[in-house]
Amino acid sequence: MTNYLNFLREVRDNFHEVGAVWPSSRFLGQTILAPLAQPRGPMHVLEVGAGNGALTRQLAELLRPGDVLDVIEINSRLAQDIRWRLERGGLLDQPGITIRLINDDLLTHNYDAHYDYIVSTLPLTMFPAAKARAILQLLTDLLKPSGVFTYIKYLFWYRVNRLFSGAEKTEQINGALSVIKEFDEKFWSHGRVVLMNMPPARVNFLRRPLPSGG
Ligand SMILES: C[S@@+](CC[C@H](N)C(=O)[O-])C[C@H]1O[C@@H](n2cnc3c(N)ncnc32)[C@H](O)[C@@H]1O
Numbered sequence: 402m403t404n405y406l407n408f409l410r411e412v413r414d415n416f417h418e419v420g421a422v423w424p425s426s427r428f429l430g431q432t433i434l435a436p437l438a439q440p441r442g443p444m445h446v447l448e449v450g451a452g453n454g455a456l457t458r459q460l461a462e463l464l465r466p467g468d469v470l471d472v473i474e475i476n477s478r479l480a481q482d483i484r485w486r487l488e489r490g491g492l493l494d495q496p497g498i499t500i501r502l503i504n505d506d507l508l509t510h511n512y513d514a515h516y517d518y519i520v521s522t523l524p525l526t527m528f529p530a531a532k533a534r535a536i537l538q539l540l541t542d543l544l545k546p547s548g549v550f551t552y553i554k555y556l557f558w559y560r561v562n563r564l565f566s567g568a569e570k571t572e573q574i575n576g577a578l579s580v581i582k583e584f585d586e587k588f589w590s591h592g593r594v595v596l597m598n599m600p601p602a603r604v605n606f607l608r609r610p611l612p613s614g615g
Pocket residue numbers: 418419420421423424425449450451452453454455456473474475476479505506507508522523524
């Protein structure tokens with residue numbers, strides 16, 4: 402419960418960075434993380450914008466020996482909550498599994514790996530187009546060939562926002578949406594709608610192609 406209260410406090414204090422009214426539901430997590438629950442080999446996974454660790458906990462439960470998980474959260478109080486949540490669940494020290502918790506801005510972090518699977522619950526439609534582009538470019542560049550990037554778009558959120566906002570906000574949202582569309586068209590794999598989340602969300606999966614001839 403404290404975890405949820407901390408999340409809500411950060412929503413109040415940093416709404417434009419947190420960009421959600423409630424942590425992701427278990428149903429949203431199951432959809433986002435479905436590829437990790439399949440039979441598979443060891444993976445290097447990145448989660449960006451981990452909030453209070455709602456999804457991180459589900460993700461850590463799906464890890465297997467040989468997996469490495471990097472978790473990045475910009476907000477230091479939420480980053481601390483993620484550590485507590487994983488420690489309480491006994492998930493930080495699983496044999497053969499490495500979890501690195503990083504309190505940093507994903508855009509300036511110094512990455513030392515490429516990833517098989519990248520999970521983002523960042524509020525992309527709340528960012529200026531240039532920032533949405535920088536994030537999508539960075540994260541798709543960080544994929545290994547054939548690696549998958551998954552992100553969410555809240556279903557009615559930006560429409561409601563556009564309806565009740567001025568021209569400047571509408572322009573910002575439209576700019577971010579057109580950048581997202583560009584990346585969807587370039588890397589599209591598939592999408593799923595999850596109604597059991599607040600607000601309901603669409604989960605999109607983008608795949609980095611193999612180099613030509615691969
Ligand atoms: C919509 S919340 C999602 C939280 C959590 N993953 C969930 O699904 O409930 C987005 C999170 O991204 C974080 N965030 C925003 N900008 C970031 C950045 N540049 N680098 C790292 N984290 C960022 C926010 O602090 C917030 O915790």
